[in-house]
Amino acid sequence: MNFAFSDDQESLREQVRRFFADRCSSAVVRKVFEGDDAFDRSLYKEMAGLGLLGATVPEKFGGSGMGPLELCVIAEEAGRVLAPVPLLPSIYLASEILMKAGTDAQKHAWLPRLASGEIIATFAHAEQPGPVTKSTISSVVNGAKLNGTKSPVPHGTTADIAIISANEGDNVALWVADLHHSSVTREELATIDPTMPQARLDFADTPVEPLSGTCWATIEQALDHAAVLLAFEQIGGADKALERARDYALERMAFGRQIGSFQAIKHMLADMYVAATLARSNSYYGAWALSTNTEELPVAASTARVSATEAFLLCAKNNIQVHGGMGFTWEAENHLYYRRANALALALGSQSNWEDRMIGKLCEAAAASEAA
Amino acid sequence: MDFNDTAEEAQFRKKVRDWIDANAPKELEGELSRAAFGTSGITSQDPLAASKSWQRKKADAGYACPRWPKEYGGAGFSPIESVIWSQEEGPYAALSAQFTVGHGMCGPTMIEWASEEQKGRHLPPLSSGEEIWCQLFSEPAAGSDLAGIRTRAQKDGDDWIVNGQKIWTSAAHLASYGLLLTRTDPDVPKHKGLTMFFLDMRSPGVEVRPIKQANGRSGFNEVYFTDVRIPDAQRLGAPGAGWQVALTTLMNERLSLGSAISVGFPALLDYCKRLKLDGKPATDNPMVRARLAKFAVRDSGLKYTAFRAITALSKGKAPGPENSIGKLVAGLTMQELAMFALDLQGQAGVVGDEADGFFQTLLMRAPAIRIEGGTDEILRNIIGERVLGLPQDLRADQGMAFRDIPTRGHD
Numbered sequence: 001m002n003f004a005f006s007d008d009q010e011s012l013r014e015q016v017r018r019f020f021a022d023r024c025s026s027a028v029v030r031k032v033f034e035g036d037d038a039f040d041r042s043l044y045k046e047m048a049g050l051g052l053l054g055a056t057v058p059e060k061f062g063g064s065g066m067g068p069l070e071l072c073v074i075a076e077e078a079g080r081v082l083a084p085v086p087l088l089p090s091i092y093l094a095s096e097i098l099m100k101a102g103t104d105a106q107k108h109a110w111l112p113r114l115a116s117g118e119i120i121a122t123f124a125h126a127e128q129p130g131p132v133t134k135s136t137i138s139s140v141v142n143g144a145k146l147n148g149t150k151s152p153v154p155h156g157t158t159a160d161i162a163i164i165s166a167n168e169g170d171n172v173a174l175w176v177a178d179l180h181h182s183s184v185t186r187e188e189l190a191t192i193d194p195t196m197p198q199a200r201l202d203f204a205d206t207p208v209e210p211l212s213g214t215c216w217a218t219i220e221q222a223l224d225h226a227a228v229l230l231a232f233e234q235i236g237g238a239d240k241a242l243e244r245a246r247d248y249a250l251e252r253m254a255f256g257r258q259i260g261s262f263q264a265i266k267h268m269l270a271d272m273y274v275a276a277t278l279a280r281s282n283s284y285y286g287a288w289a290l291s292t293n294t295e296e297l298p299v300a301a302s303t304a305r306v307s308a309t310e311a312f313l314l315c316a317k318n319n320i321q322v323h324g325g326m327g328f329t330w331e332a333e334n335h336l337y338y339r340r341a342n343a344l345a346l347a348l349g350s351q352s353n354w355e356d357r358m359i360g361k362l363c364e365a366a367a368a369s370e371a372a
Numbered sequence: 373m374d375f376n377d378t379a380e381e382a383q384f385r386k387k388v389r390d391w392i393d394a395n396a397p398k399e400l401e402g403e404l405s406r407a408a409f410g411t412s413g414i415t416s417q418d419p420l421a422a423s424k425s426w427q428r429k430k431a432d433a434g435y436a437c438p439r440w441p442k443e444y445g446g447a448g449f450s451p452i453e454s455v456i457w458s459q460e461e462g463p464y465a466a467l468s469a470q471f472t473v474g475h476g477m478c479g480p481t482m483i484e485w486a487s488e489e490q491k492g493r494h495l496p497p498l499s500s501g502e503e504i505w506c507q508l509f510s511e512p513a514a515g516s517d518l519a520g521i522r523t524r525a526q527k528d529g530d531d532w533i534v535n536g537q538k539i540w541t542s543a544a545h546l547a548s549y550g551l552l553l554t555r556t557d558p559d560v561p562k563h564k565g566l567t568m569f570f571l572d573m574r575s576p577g578v579e580v581r582p583i584k585q586a587n588g589r590s591g592f593n594e595v596y597f598t599d600v601r602i603p604d605a606q607r608l609g610a611p612g613a614g615w616q617v618a619l620t621t622l623m624n625e626r627l628s629l630g631s632a633i634s635v636g637f638p639a640l641l642d643y644c645k646r647l648k649l650d651g652k653p654a655t656d657n658p659m660v661r662a663r664l665a666k667f668a669v670r671d672s673g674l675k676y677t678a679f680r681a682i683t684a685l686s687k688g689k690a691p692g693p694e695n696s697i698g699k700l701v702a703g704l705t706m707q708e709l710a711m712f713a714l715d716l717q718g719q720a721g722v723v724g725d726e727a728d729g730f731f732q733t734l735l736m737r738a739p740a741i742r743i744e745g746g747t748d749e750i751l752r753n754i755i756g757e758r759v760l761g762l763p764q765d766l767r768a769d770q771g772m773a774f775r776d777i778p779t780r781g782h783d
Contacts, residue, residue, distance in 0.1 A: 001686050270751075
């Protein structure tokens with residue numbers, strides 16, 4: 001049994017943690033949160049310089065040629081500090097999709113520039129409220145021209161290129177488009193977490209290029225893949241929110257005692273620890289599935305996703321509760337964790353969709369093993 | 373990252389698997405696998421005889437008590453070997469229920485505190501299942517606050533004379549010996565006036581009465597002591613040092629490393645697939661799926677948390693604090709899961725559960741899971757204080773002589 005990260009992966013974690021401690025203080029997060037920039041470009045460039053953006057990209061495409069487990073470690077550390085950079089759309093989604101389903105020319109064209117942080121990409125998929133299914137995709141490609149509307153699109157205002165889901169005939173497939181083209185209209189949307197900006201994109205005869213042999217299953221696989229990586233951001237955030245609450249419970253006095261000595265507070269924190277621990281173990285399961293390319297990935301990814309969402313939401317909301325009135329001020333950072341927890345919970349489709357998907361896949365797996 | 377054994381682990385696994393395959397009572401496998409929590413499930417033969425026979429076989433082959441040293445009748449396994457053993461023993465481990473306290477708690481306490489002569493006399497028959505032991509700690513007025521026990525032991529020549537009452541004693545009705553925590557000095561603070569003994573349960577003045585539990589079963593006992601004489605030679609640790617000895621026992625109680633507690637999720641999923649709601653399998657219903665998902669992530673989280681602990685053991689390291697969540701999560705989950713299974717049947721849930729009573733049995737046993745071996749609240753305190761480093765709650769009896777501690781809420 002070797003259900004843990006390796007020594008090399010742990011030393012990568014230390015390196016990344018030190019880097020973020022040095023370069024991604026809460027002031028950096030707040031600058032993006034309150035400012036006009038969609039993300040911290042210099043932080044993002046420095047991450048590229050350390051090889052973090054192209055962690056899983058092969059060296060021949062300008063990456064560092066590491067594996068998905070290394071990217072999980074990076075994601076967790078980024079999640080702890082709420083790093084205000086477009087890892088989800090550009091790395092976990094677009095880069096990974098291009099590596100799986102891009103043509104050779106597309107990989108050569110885009111992967112080196114994504115890994116170097118020169119450009120960022122997004123994944124434009126949802127079109128309306130509610131679960132995204134084949135029938136909710138009404139964007140259409142005809143003769144390599146895309147028409148339709150995508151909303152919300154993460155980092156849609158600043159992304160240079162997008163991977164887009166759209167119908168061609170009966171098939172929902174994936175396409176890549178240059179978002180700087182004049183046929184694309186972008187509108188920034190107000191969001192609960194401005195460190196993960198969102199936009200509405202309108203496409204009017206936008207030139208697109210197809211990826212190679214994609215279909216609905218490609219999209220599901222890409223979402224599973226991103227769900228595991230996002231789960232690591234979530235457990236990083238959950239742990240940090242728990243630590244913040246614990247530290248405050250030790251420091252804050254009431255009725256002549258540290259508030260952490262009250263069982264009402266202590267038990268709340270214990271429940272946060274329980275949720276964070278279950279989520280971490282489930283996320284390791286997801287990481288294992290990613291790294292072994294197993295057929296279990298849909299079950300593992302949805303398990304990691306559901307558990308990590310639950311944990312970060314619980315830790316973020318209870319962290320504010322432990323802080324009392326101070327926790328609800330603009331100045332305190334607790335609402336940044338609360339915002340991020342809720343934004344991540346919705347980022348790849350809601351908790352109820354993932355729960356539904358997990359049970360569906362578990363039933364399929366059980367039926368398959370009975371048949372066998 | 374992988375779930376594979378090392379070469380040595382694989383070799384060890386094959387050896388014990390082959391032995392279990394050749395020696396286990398296969399005729400009982402079906403009954404053992406279907407047993408609901410808190411029952412052995414065996415009705416085809418005398419369950420105690422079946423347990424003793426399996427234990428004897430293991431002892432003869434050197435496979436009894438995995439973690440004990442060989443010289444005392446144990447298997448002398450390393451931590452990771454004992455995990456592999458328990459994985460391979462599988463359903464047959466349920467046969468060891470009556471030995472759990474003796475092997476897991478009393479034995480390790482004796483190993484640490486008894487004389488060599490006493491260990492030589494008592495440990496081998498405990499290991500082989502010939503003699504069963506029980507742990508006489510909890511009292512009607514001292515459960516979570518265990519150091520508040522009142523059973524008195526008073527010195528009389530070379531003996532001690534014991535009077536008082538214990539409760540929630542598993543296997544006392546079967547036990548030859550027991551580990552007994554007593555109060556020997558009520559004039560000092562509660563933790564300082566305790567002394568530990570082991571005693572022959574057949575001593576005059578010991579009376580064991582089964583407790584009829586809320587679920588109608590009787591798995592526990594009350595034990596009464598009336599002028600019971602215990603030789604001073606059977607004292608473990610110094611007079612007044614009983615709390616340190618008890619901590620050895622309690623540390624072992626919570627040391628069930630690497631074994632995820634099964635919460636019954638596979639049974640629930642299977643049940644939901646077969647149960648029809650509106651003519652369709654319950655698993656097609658979105659509300660059912662959402663609830664199932666909550667149970668599934670806890671079930672899987674416990675399993676993979678155990679895998680993390682096993683990984684640490686495999687590398688020769690101590691598992692991290694994540695191990696402390698197991699019983700807290702499992703107890704709550706089992707109770708909610710049983711309630712949900714019945715809820716799915718509407719009014720019919722009150723009379724049957726379409727799963728041979730599995731969920732009804734679990735429902736009625738579940739409240740105890742959340743109390744025994746540390747209540748949910750004590751477990752949350754442990755996580756809060758030992759894992760997260762939070763301060764203890766204020767204690768109104770701090771530093772007070774035991775006899776001055778208030779004992780009634782109303783006068």
